[in-house]
Amino acid sequence: MTEAPLLRVRGLSHAYGSRIACSAVDVEVWPGEVLAIVGESGSGKSTLLNCISGRMRPGAGEVLYRAKDGREVDLWQASDAQRRLLARTELGMVHQNPRDGLRLGVSAGGNVGERLMAVGARNYGAIRATAAEWLARVEIDVGRIDDLPRTFSGGMQQRLQIARVLVSRPRLVFLDEPTGGLDVSVQARLLDLLRSLSRDLGLASIIVTHDLAVARLLAHRICVMRGGEVVEDGLTDRVLDDPRHPYTQLLVSSVLPP
């Protein structure tokens, strides 16, 4: 299962004009692994995530994804068609703001079913049954399958977004601050859900967060970014308990104890 990495990022750099957002970043993700990318605002986390999730072309570097058939695809050398096909089947993106990831004018069931219909599902009953099953998995009352997402609470919208992404059984999911903007009890439930889903499905994921507690709970490995560079990476417990880089030490020590 773990003979080869699922995703290899090599020398990825990106600049907005003269402002460098990422410089020569190397990252690897192995099947079933959860990688957290942490760092302060403006450290290049989101730029990195946008580049490796196939949504923004990086200035330089390779993003090599090992597809289901075992071949390694450079997302930015591949055709638009291939990249977009991967993005809606084998990859998934969970946005910080659920409004970016959901169609607010389409019912919850339609939102979950869209990725199924995009790959050719044409049986209404089957699509609806799968949508209902996924709503149950993310702990949304199945009776709300025909309600619009805008009538949902923030936490429910975020869970709906996760269902919408996971329904196509992706192999690698990108999460951008998935718990940002949620209150702590809702955050805890969402983290619980994410942890059990990724374990049950053997899902690999990359989580961008500035919350070290989230990283501690979910991630196997942590990358610490600062000023567009990865300053430290390693196993979660090692990085958080025994930080080596001065910036990581600062980051770890600046977490307020509850």
Next chain:
Amino acid sequence: MTTATAPAGYNFAYLDEGTKRMIRRAILKAIAIPGYQVPFGSREMPLAYGWGTGGMQVTAAVIGASDRLKVIDQGADDTTNAVSIRRFFARTAGVATTERTAEATIIQTRHRIPERPLREGQVLVYQVPMPEPLRFIEPRESETRKMHALVEYGAMHVRLYEDIAAHGRITTAYGYPVLVNGRYVMSPSPIPKFDNPKMDMMPALQLFGAGREKRIYAVPPYTPVRSLDFDDHPFAIERGDQPCALCGSTDTYLDEVVVDDRGGRVFVCSDSDHCGERQEAGRAAPARA
């Protein structure tokens, strides 16, 4: 039948030859790629947008002196839009016009396909307000073009899914999206879905002109046109369960007409020519009660 000569100062069929050539090039490309929306330099017409400027430009580009033009609006030959466009071409091109579907070589239409089956050699020109079937789900033009290019049509089914989820069946009744030649999803313009099956393998050439949106697309003769649906909710046409009050037809598309101010209403064929022909035939041989 009107025959008039074009008034001095106007080119044949109003548009100048350069413009017509440009539109013909767009039409040829549209025919070569069935269902694909070809951008073209839409001109100002002496008519407001939304009244058929796209259809008029297509008609002006394909019409010749020997053509016989029919114009219908909601199936009828005698509504304002139909009358004014028919007179426009009678005056600027001096072509013969007719209300008979069988006699026409070019039929410009808004919202209907004639009931009488069209034959080879006829051209059906549709007036299109909104050519992009994906627009309701994706507002960005750059994105919808990419979706067409990469055959990403899953979103079209989301719209049908929503219909069934809300109403138990597909309630989209007009502008029902179709798949042309197994490749491009196309808006059939706001014709009732009752007319969708007529587009499939039609012997006549179908041209679509959207003046405000500056797009032309086409369905060549004998091209498969399939209405989108679900396996367990197949496409079905709808029709009122009444016969036409004038001709007694039970298989045509009907309009509801209010006849007095006490709530009285009747249903009559929306295709006025077809209805008239049936009434004539009925008078000649009143066999059926």
